[in-house]
Amino acid sequence: MEVLEAIQTRRSVRKYEKREINDEIVKKLLSAAMSAPSAANQQPWEFIVIKDRDMLDAIPAFSPFAKMAAHATLGILICGDTRNLIAPGFWVQDCSAATQNILIAAHALGLGAVWTGVYPMDLMDGRVTGFVKHCQLPEGVVPLAFVVLGYPAETPSKQNRFNPYKIHANVW
Amino acid sequence: MEVLEAIQTRRSVRKYEKREINDEIVKKLLSAAMSAPSAANQQPWEFIVIKDRDMLDAIPAFSPFAKMAAHATLGILICGDTRNLIAPGFWVQDCSAATQNILIAAHALGLGAVWTGVYPMDLMDGRVTGFVKHCQLPEGVVPLAFVVLGYPAETPSKQNRFNPYKIHANVW
Numbered sequence: 406m407e408v409l410e411a412i413q414t415r416r417s418v419r420k421y422e423k424r425e426i427n428d429e430i431v432k433k434l435l436s437a438a439m440s441a442p443s444a445a446n447q448q449p450w451e452f453i454v455i456k457d458r459d460m461l462d463a464i465p466a467f468s469p470f471a472k473m474a475a476h477a478t479l480g481i482l483i484c485g486d487t488r489n490l491i492a493p494g495f496w497v498q499d500c501s502a503a504t505q506n507i508l509i510a511a512h513a514l515g516l517g518a519v520w521t522g523v524y525p526m527d528l529m530d531g532r533v534t535g536f537v538k539h540c541q542l543p544e545g546v547v548p549l550a551f552v553v554l555g556y557p558a559e560t561p562s563k564q565n566r567f568n569p570y571k572i573h574a575n576v577w
Numbered sequence: 578m579e580v581l582e583a584i585q586t587r588r589s590v591r592k593y594e595k596r597e598i599n600d601e602i603v604k605k606l607l608s609a610a611m612s613a614p615s616a617a618n619q620q621p622w623e624f625i626v627i628k629d630r631d632m633l634d635a636i637p638a639f640s641p642f643a644k645m646a647a648h649a650t651l652g653i654l655i656c657g658d659t660r661n662l663i664a665p666g667f668w669v670q671d672c673s674a675a676t677q678n679i680l681i682a683a684h685a686l687g688l689g690a691v692w693t694g695v696y697p698m699d700l701m702d703g704r705v706t707g708f709v710k711h712c713q714l715p716e717g718v719v720p721l722a723f724v725v726l727g728y729p730a731e732t733p734s735k736q737n738r739f740n741p742y743k744i745h746a747n748v749w
Contacts, residue, residue, distance in 0.1 A: 408583045408685035412609045412678050432739075437584045439738045441677065444694050450743060457747045494697045498722070501673030502692075505613065506584050508674075509681065513580035520674075522616050525666045541748040550670065566611045571622060575629045576713040 406513040414563060415509060418517025419473045421555025425456075426479045430514055434481070434554075437510035441502035444495035450503045453482040453540045453548075460539065464551070467535025471521040474553050481507060481552045482523075482536060488545040497524070500549045507552055517557030523548045578685040586735060587681060590689025591645045593727025597628075598651045602686055606653070606726075609682035613674035616667035622675045625654040625712045625720075632711065636723070639707025643693040646725050653679060653724045654695075654708060660717040669696070672721045679724055689729030696721045 435452055443449060455461055456479055464474040474480050483504045485496040504520055511518040524547055527533035536548035607624055615621060627633055628651055636646040646652050655676045657668040676692055683690040696719055699705035708720035 406580050408578050408580050409605060409609060409682055411580045412682060413612045415612065415614075417614055433581060435744055436739045437581060439740060439743065440585045440587065442587075442589055442680065442692050448738060448740075448743075451745065451749075452743055453745045453747065453749065455747050460747055492694070495694050497669050498673040498676075498694070501670040502677040502680075504670075505674040505677040506681075508614065509678075510581055510584060520614050522664070522667050522670070540745075543749060546749065566620060567608045568611060568620075571611065571620075571624055572607055573623065573625045573712075575625065575627055575632055577623075577625065577715060577718065 411509055411513045415512040416561035416564065417519040418557045418559060418561065419519050420559040421477050421517060422558050423478065424556045426516065426554060431479070433514065434507050434510050437506040438503040441499065441506050443499035444492035447491040447499065449485045449490055449496040450500050451484045451486050451546060453484065455480040455482060463539065468521060468523065468532045468551060469530060471551055471553060473519065477553045477555045479554045481554065482540055482548050483550045483552065484542060485547050485549050486545065487547055497549060504550045504552060511554055515556070516554050518552050518554040521551045521553060523551050583681055583685045587684040588733035588736065589691040590729045590731060590733065591691050592731040593649050593689060594730050595650065596728045598688065598726060603651070605686065606679050606682050609678040610675040613671065613678050615671035616664035619663045619671065621657045621659070621662055621668040622672050623656040623658050623718060625656065627652040627654060635711065640693060640695065640704045640723060641702060643723055643725060645691065649725045649727045651726045653726065654712055654720050655722045655724065656714060657719050657721050658717065659719055669721060676722045676724060683726055688726050690724050690726040693723045693725060695723050
């Protein structure tokens with residue numbers, strides 16, 4: 406798939422076939438993720454690849470916007486390892502770039518995916534703590550985003566979000 | 578360019594030809610940016626397209642890692658409008674996804690680009706305040722990242738950042 410087309414036709418996909426995604430494809434997704442830029446090239450990302458049926462089924466209980474995990478065969482938890490960072494203020498941005506690469510790569514590979522937010526929602530509903538316990542994350546490894554993936558069983562319509570009012574020349 | 582190749586061969590480019598980037602291409606970059614997903618589809622991004630020579634030349638004085646701006650013909654300041662957000666905790670992630678889309682689209686279009694970090698570096702060196710004043714941003718509009726772009730005058734070598742030790746099955 407051509408790059409600009411892939412970026413522009415990517416939509417959040419929340420319904421999937423029961424078909425599993427093979428390891429070779431998962432590796433491509435993670436290789437795309439790790440190709441993201443990061444501040445001082447610190448590469449703070451870590452990835453928990455969740456395929457275990459019981460684990461996927463249990464996620465909606467503590468992450469209310471990830472209900473589709475119970476009907477998916479794959480989820481990837483993108484975490485930031487905040488221990489020993491070179492540029493501590495930037496791990497969220499670094500890991501977000503890696504997450505976006507996963508979404509674009511997934512779309513190009515014929516998969517559907519959705520980015521469900523985790524960090525910093527803990528105070529409200531315990532999402533961060535939920536994933537920390539569920540995936541046995543060590544202290545200092547923070548779950549940022551949970552991407553749910555599958556072969557798409559829905560085709561969201563194209564959407565043009567281009568808005569010229571969001572563009573400013575030189576100054577606001 | 579094919580998507581996975583584009584994602585994997587993209588590198589930070591910091592040296593550019595003097596040639597200008599035309600408005601049609603800038604529009605493609607910004608259209609890619611605005612195609613990013615965002616929490617609750619809040620689309621918090623705003624873009625300051627900086628082509629003014631004096632403005633570009635003045636940026637390194639307050640943003641030390643953006644020295645290449647003085648030798649570039651284009652910079653895009655990606656900002657988050659934090660006024661009236663639906664999901665306030667997520668604007669950094671939303672705008673980071675938009676920024677990453679710009680980098681991939683630029684590479685696919687034959688441009689070189691580099692993401693220079695802005696937010697949250699204000700306490701250390703005044704980067705945030707510097708861009709706020711320079712681009713006359715209203716209160717609540719926060720400069721997140723400054724991308725410098727141009728036709729590449731250097732070709733950074735390919736780099737494979739794939740690291741299997743960053744992948745965990747189901748639990749850490």
